[in-house]
Amino acid sequence: MKRTALIAVAAVAAIGLTACSSGSGNAGGSSPASKQLNIYAWADEIPKSVIAAFEKETGITVTVDTFDANETMISKLAAGGSGYDIVEPSQYAVQQLVGQELVQKLDHSKITGLDNLAAKFADPSYDKGNEYSVPWIWGTTGLAYNTKCTGGKELTSWDALWDPAYKGKIYMLDNMLSAYIPALQVNGLKATSTSEKDIAKATQSLLDQKPLLAGYNSSNYADLLASGDACVAESYGGSAIAKVVADNPDVKFVIPKEGGTLWVDGFSIAKDAPHADAAYKWLNFTLEPKIAAMATDDGGSASANEAAKKEITDKASLDSVAVYPSAEQLKNSEFIVDPGKALTFFQQGWTKVKAS
Template sequence: MKTKALLAAGLAAVTLLSLSACGSSGGSASSDTDTGTLAIYAWAGEIPDAVINGFEKETGIKVTVDTFDSNETMISKLAAGNSGYDVVEPSQYAVQLMVQRNLLEKIDHAKLKGFGNLAAKFKNPSFDPGNQYSLPWAWGTTGILYNESCTGAPVTGWSDMWNAKYKGKIYMLDNMLSAYIAGLQVLGLKATTTSKSDIAKATDKMLAQKPLLAGYNSDNYADLVGSGDACIAEAYSGSVSAKAVAANPKVHYVIPSEGGTLWTDSFSIVQGTDNESGAYKWLNYTLRPAVAAELTDDAQLASVNTAAMAKVKDQSLVKNAAIYAPAADLTKSEFIIDPGKAMTYFQDGWTRIRAS
């Protein structure tokens, strides 16, 4: 299962990326009429087999799915031309970059059925006003995973990750922009800031934190928190954190009181697709509540479809905060978007932090 470590890692590299052709896992795809093949390029693990099988049975359209490991791999493939894909699944900042490169078709909302099923926070998002180029599918958060047996008390915010009481048992994500989310928000600054001054203040705050850390870890932090070898860790929502919460009643996932962040992966139609009709059939199929619920049951990911939550067969997944963070906790959460030229400020600060 992919984590948003990949999303944020790609974001951190975006201004340095030299777009070149990269092969997908299944090679170049092809598509023809809407009664033939629909070629999709997506994150691994985010389109359950049940969704594909149901769509094929209903429409008679054969679906081929190739997977990518980062938004940059996906963008490179499309930018090289003649990718053969009809539908892709970019994360929020990737939608911005792909629109700039004219890689996506504008969505005709008159052809959509079920758009009203989407939660309000995914309609008219900052990265794609009016959902002109993207239709959200999966979402998640960046927050805190902690073991109350170790902390001795509930953890509520990023400030707990600067608490000397937990020295040597704190992990930050091993990812530049993910780490800066905490460094900025703990100071009351926006995670989406592009201010050189704000980023410098966060850098100083993170330098002060470093002696307290056990390390930077984007791999097995959930296992370490679950076992008590770590008290507290910056974490991504999704199946890894959800399993840790389900396995140990003392392990909790929370959105920090200072805000936290949101991510979303969306379906978009590729510019110049040969199967536009099939692409719209796919979009409309995934807007159905029963179909969207399969994302949660089969992939342990949160669906953007509000009506889908009642359709999830295993309702314990809906109640797991590491999958569906409570709406009340998301009021200050922000979508991480492309920081543009400010990326150099983050990179310079991160180099200082890691070298200290």
């Protein structure tokens, strides 16, 4: 999955504000008992089983609309009157939503289960103290390759994406900030750097790499690796690549030694949520270990809930680096956060790369 989320991170101001979704239901106000909950989330990240279980337990009817980019979600909230109660921002988008005062500061006295979160999500850099978001699922950005194509050689570094031996069979993610992750880290720089000099160096690396590429691809690169049409690809961890790795022993997924990155999608309550009480019930429900485990068993994603691991029945996922990499494998990984004013440097560089 993902991450179209990272495209034009702070460009939401330039996106036309969209009208209220037809699925937003009762935007006008909340009944005392709030029997409605309107959610705006990433497609396929909340399993239907979770929705059904919540409705059965609470009697609350859930409406889910989906988006394919954080910027779309932010624009919808910024337009006002969206009618949404719960939104599912990625980590950097939480920062933007808070900056634009589009989500509520959470009342922790109304939330139970935060202590079930894994340590790296209990006090994340992008939302200290989980003041505005409750992490739901997470994943990584790493390296995938086909060992038949590499002659059995194991790849451990982003360097492989610049190796002439794989010319014409290298794919990079078709996403600005995602592409800059290996371009920065291969130069010994932080993926979170906002230095103009660092970004310029990474841009040059992407320009040097361009003649080696088969293309930029964020959709079916896993299938191309499985068929051997791709040798090596920058890849998002998660259900898509995990399935290919499980089905095809020639395909491997690794967190490169330079670190790769982490992403996390979580739940926040919209500033003008018409059913805030139902929204808190949702947060508490999804923090229950048995419910959080459904994110893996039914959704194929890693849960941010540490206590959920004991409830997961798909034990193979727990051993898959594509879904649940170990702490050791993640030791050099960082969260990609909002680059702020440095976004301009990324955009200028990306324009040069795409035009070359």
